[in-house]
Amino acid sequence: MEIQTKLCNRSNYGGKLKEVLYIVIHYTSNEGDTAKNNADYFAREALGAPASAHYFVDEKEIWSSVPVTHIAYHCGAKVYVHPECRNSNSIGVEMCLTGKGMAIRQATIDRTVQFVRELMAQYNVPLDHVLRHYDVTGKYCPGPFVDHPSMWQAFQKALAGEQEEEVMKVYKYVPEMPKWAQDTFTRLVQSGYIAKDEKGEIDVQESTLQPVVYLDRLTGGKIEKLPELMKDLGK
Numbered sequence: 001m002e003i004q005t006k007l008c009n010r011s012n013y014g015g016k017l018k019e020v021l022y023i024v025i026h027y028t029s030n031e032g033d034t035a036k037n038n039a040d041y042f043a044r045e046a047l048g049a050p051a052s053a054h055y056f057v058d059e060k061e062i063w064s065s066v067p068v069t070h071i072a073y074h075c076g077a078k079v080y081v082h083p084e085c086r087n088s089n090s091i092g093v094e095m096c097l098t099g100k101g102m103a104i105r106q107a108t109i110d111r112t113v114q115f116v117r118e119l120m121a122q123y124n125v126p127l128d129h130v131l132r133h134y135d136v137t138g139k140y141c142p143g144p145f146v147d148h149p150s151m152w153q154a155f156q157k158a159l160a161g162e163q164e165e166e167v168m169k170v171y172k173y174v175p176e177m178p179k180w181a182q183d184t185f186t187r188l189v190q191s192g193y194i195a196k197d198e199k200g201e202i203d204v205q206e207s208t209l210q211p212v213v214y215l216d217r218l219t220g221g222k223i224e225k226l227p228e229l230m231k232d233l234g235k
Ligand SMILES: [Zn+2]
Pocket: 025, 026, 027, 074, 133, 139, 141, 142
């Protein structure tokens, strides 16, 4: 996956990482932030107190902050729940909260799953070594994965999926779609056949794109007129 890099301020991270045995999943608990916001912030600020992460993920981007060769301060504590997982042997991945409130958008979760699968393959980390911050120290992180263990189970299940199996992608906005689908879906949204929610988001599964665009071409680029065309057909 494409990863952007903005090196973390040197004072916010530690010495050499011994080995990568674990991957620890976090959320930023910071409403409305993005992966880039966080990378910029940790590059700019010398925090004084140890806090950092290797990667920040949002629904559109992945930003690398602390290099994986070095220790990020993401799961340190005085008392640990986990016997072995520490900053010195783990990669910390933060999910950002681009929306309102403390919810993690599904697109961010899906991107994190895809990215963590790559990390698992790259560093040979087994599924049972991918942990919530909560599993390491008992901290309420990622909040939704603590409140709803079923979300964490779904996350683990997605991680365990076959390598060639794509995580079902859901498009929230037309500009996120591939170029070849944008014109068709722009017209469907404008004509109200695809409804926006109160946040202005749509909810279109990736598997819908091809058949709808095909149908649009069959109707000569007038899919939004399809109900009328069907009526005419009956005459
Ligand atoms: Zn955390």
